[in-house]
Amino acid sequence: MTSLSSDSLSARTASASLAASAPAMVIDDVVKRFGRGTEVVTAVDHVSFNVAQGEFVSVIGPSGCGKSTLFNIIGGLLGDYEGNVLIGDERISAPHPEVGMVFQEESTFPWRNVIDNVAFPLELQGVAKSERMDRAHHFIDMVGLANFEKNYPSQLSGGMKQRVSIARTLVSQPKILLMDEPFAALDEQTRLLLGDKITQIQQQLNQTTLLITHNLTEAVQLSDRIVVMTYRPGKVKRIVDIKLARPRTSDVVGSDAFGHYVAEIWNDLREEASRGMADSESAASRRGAHG
Amino acid sequence: MAKAGAIPFTTRWMPEMFGIGTLVVAILIFELLVQSGVVNRFIIPPPSDVFLAFERVVMEEDILGRVRETAFEMTVAGVAVVIVGIPIGALLYRYSIWRRALEDWIGALAAAPIVLAFPLFLVLFGRSSTTIIVMAFFHGLAPIILKTVEGLTATRKVLINVGRSLNMTSSQMFWKILFPSALPVIFTGIRLSWTFCLITVVGVEFLINLGGLGQLINDLAERYDLPGTYASICFVIFVSVLFFVILERIESWLQPAR
C-alpha cells in the first residue's frame, strides 16, 4: 500500500468485510507478572477479549492497572508472558509488521524535524524521497501541524510532539493500530478534534484499533466497544458495547445516549479508581480517606 | 529587557562584549600590578611587553610554521581519537562483558599522566612527530570512549521501543536511533579528548624539544625571554580556539535546533 488513493482504499474495505467474521486480534487469558518471590506484582491477570477486523476497541482503567503492560505485550515488546495474543494465526512474541504503535511517553526524535520524524517509517521501507515527503505531509496536515514541518521537537509543545508521534505511526498505514494514552498531553478541544480525525481515517482504512486510555469521554467518543479493567491485579471487569451511530463526530459528546454511556462506565470505573487512589494515598502515609 | 521586533544590538552582543570586557579589565589589572612592583616583572612580564613581543615572535621565530606544525599534530591525533574512540565506545556498549571488564581501566587511562611516559615512546617511535601524535592519541582516547558509552546508554527506552516496533535491524537501530541520540554526549567527549590531545601535543613538544609551539616556548623560556614565552602561549590558545570553533560548527551542522 503506497498511497491514499480511493481505489486502494475501497479494495481494502472490500477485502476487510470478507474477513469480518474472524477476529483480527485475539487476547486469550494473558497473564504478566513482574518480579519474583514475595515481590511479585501481577500487572495483567487473565485478560481475554477479541478485536474484530475494523473494530475500534478501547481499554480503560485507572493508572497503574496494567494498561501499558498489555499494550507492550500486544505490540510484541514484552515477549515473555503467559497466555496468547494472536494476530491472524500468529502468536505475538515480537513486533508484528502490520501493527503500528503510539507510545504513552513522548517519543519524537529530537534530531529530526517534524517532516523527517513523520517520514521516518517510510525511509526505513525505502520509499522514494518525493513520495515519502508527500505522504508525510498529508498526515502532518491531518494532525494540524502543516505550518511546523521544518520545526524541531524542541520547538513544539508537548501536545504538538504527541501529534507528531501519531502522524509518524499513521503514515505507514498499519492494519492494526495500538495507541497508549496518545491524547493524554492534549487539551480537551484538541483531543476532541484529533479524535475526529482518527475516527475518520480509522473508518476510511477500516483500521483495527486498540486505544488504551484513562479518559472516559475519549473512550465513548471513539469506540465500538470498551474494555473496563480493574485496578491491581488488572483483570477485565466488563466489556461495554457502544451503540452510537457511525459516522460519528465529536458532536456526539452532547447527546443523551453519550451521557448515558459515560455514566454507566463511570459506575464501574469509580470503584476501581478509588481503590487506586486509596492505594497511592496509603503509600504516601495515611491521610483522610475520601470516597 | 527584550523589546518587540529585532533583538537590539546591545542584547545580541552582550555576552561577547562582557567576555572581552572582562579580559581587558584583567589585563589592565595585571599591568598595574606589575608596573607598580606588586608582582615581580621577572616572573610575570607586563602585558604591554607581551603585546610588543608579538611582532618579534611572528617575524623571527617562524610562528606560522610552528602553528602549522602543532595544528598538524593536533589534527592527526584529534581525528584518530574520534575514529578509534567512537567505535570502541560502541563495542563496549554492545558487549556488556567487555564494558564491565574494561570501563575502569579506561577511566584509569584518562587519569594517567601519560606525558610522563615520554621516554618509553621516544624509544618506540624516535624523536619525531610520530611520538607526539601517538602520545596525544593515547591521552585523548579515554574520554571519548567513556562518553560514547554514556551517551548510547542514556538513549531513552521509548525511542528504542519505537525502533523495535518498526522492526528495525540492529544496524538501523544504531545509525538511526542510538547514535544520533548519543551525539550530544559524544561531542562532550570529543571536546574533553581534544583538550587532552592539545595539552599532550604542546607538552611533549616542550619536553622533547621538538616541533611547533611547545618547542618555541621551551626555547624562549630558556633564553629567559618571558614576554616572548607568553606571546607564544597566546598562539597555543589561538590553536585551541581554532579547533573548538571548528568542532562547534560541525556540531551545529549535524544537529540543528536540538
Ligand SMILES: Nc1ncnc2c1ncn2[C@@H]1O[C@H](COP(=O)(O)OP(=O)(O)O)[C@@H](O)[C@H]1O
Ligand atoms: N518493567 C516493570 N517491572 C516491574 N514492574 C512493572 C514494570 N512495568 C510495569 N510494572 C508494574 O505493573 C503495574 C502496571 O503498570 P502499567 O502497565 O504501566 O500501568 P498503566 O499503564 O495502567 O498505568 C504497575 O504496578 C507497575 O508498577
Ligand SMILES: [Mg+2]
Ligand atoms: Mg500506562
